[in-house]
Every structure is written in C-alpha cells, then in structure tokens.
Amino acid sequence: MSTLHVLSHSPFTDTRLDSCLRLLGARDALLLCGDAVYALQPGSAPFARLQDRAEALQLFVLAEDLQARGLAAPAWATAIDYPAFVDLSIQHAKVNSWL
Template sequence: MSTLHVLSHSPFSDDRLTSCLRLIGSADALLLAGDAVYALQPDSAPFFALQERKIKLYVLIEDAQARAIEIPDWAEAIDYPAFVELSIQHDKVNSWL
C-alpha cells in the first residue's frame, strides 16, 4: 500500500517535513506544494534531508516558479493535472495540515 504525502507548509516554520521523512515508506512519495517548496533552498538542512533520503519527490512547478525555487534533478516537477494523477496512483493521500 502506497501513500502520497503532501506538504504545503514551510520547513522553516515547523517540523512537519521532519515528521513526514521519519514516517515515509519505500513505496510512498512526497509532493511539495505551496511554501513547502522552500525545502529545496540549496545548502539548507531540509534540502540535504530530502536529498539524503532518496525518496520519490515531486514539486508543484507553479509553486516553485512563484517562489523562484530551482527544482533539483533528483526531484520531479509536476503540474496540477499530474498531481491528480499521482493521487489516483497511490492508495492513500496524506496531507500534512
């Protein structure tokens, strides 16, 4: 059973990303949306944590562009239709509110 984890809060304001990374399974995926894309700021602790885990990582392209965040080659940029597709492909969707 796989879960799509969706984060939308900045990793610099709380510990949702840390909690998510602790719980995410090998069949799961993580989608960064909204302010969560700030986790991809180069040389930041969240950036290194994501890079180190080597999980299936997706980033909403519109949110990254709006915040001038570059998406690294180890993450996949997606749009909203692809987000819907990802939601269908996984057994569960867990939004970290």
C-alpha cells in the same frame, strides 16, 4: 499500500517535513507544494535532508509553486503540474495531507 504525502507548510516554521520523512514507506511519495517548496533552497538544512534520501525518495514538487518562489527543482526531484498531481493521487492508495 502506498501513500502520497502532501506538504504545503514551510520547513522553516515547524517539523512537518521531518515527521513526514520519518514515516515515509518504501512505496510512498512526497509532494511539496505551497511554502513547502522552500525545502528545496540549496544549502539549507531541509534541502540536505531531502538530498540525503534522494535515491530512495520519490519526490515531486508543484512547478507553479517553484516558479512563484524563484526556485528550481534539483535533478532528484520531479516538477509536476496540477493534472500530474491528480494522477499521483490516483496512483496511490491513500493521500495524506500534512495540515
């Protein structure tokens, strides 16, 4: 059973990203939204952790949140819009929001 993990908190204020990465299954996906997109700041520790797992990680990021924060998605992440977010939610058996 696959799970879509949704993170919205900055990786610089707590450990949700690290906890999520430890629990990700092979068929799971991770969506960064809100301040969680700061994990994609090149040169940062969260960026390095995500990049290290890029080949095995299905990583999505809300394009609107990237744009609002002046960031760009790396080649190993897929920027999506809200309709694609809904599609992702439907494609996975469960959605886990890391509140």
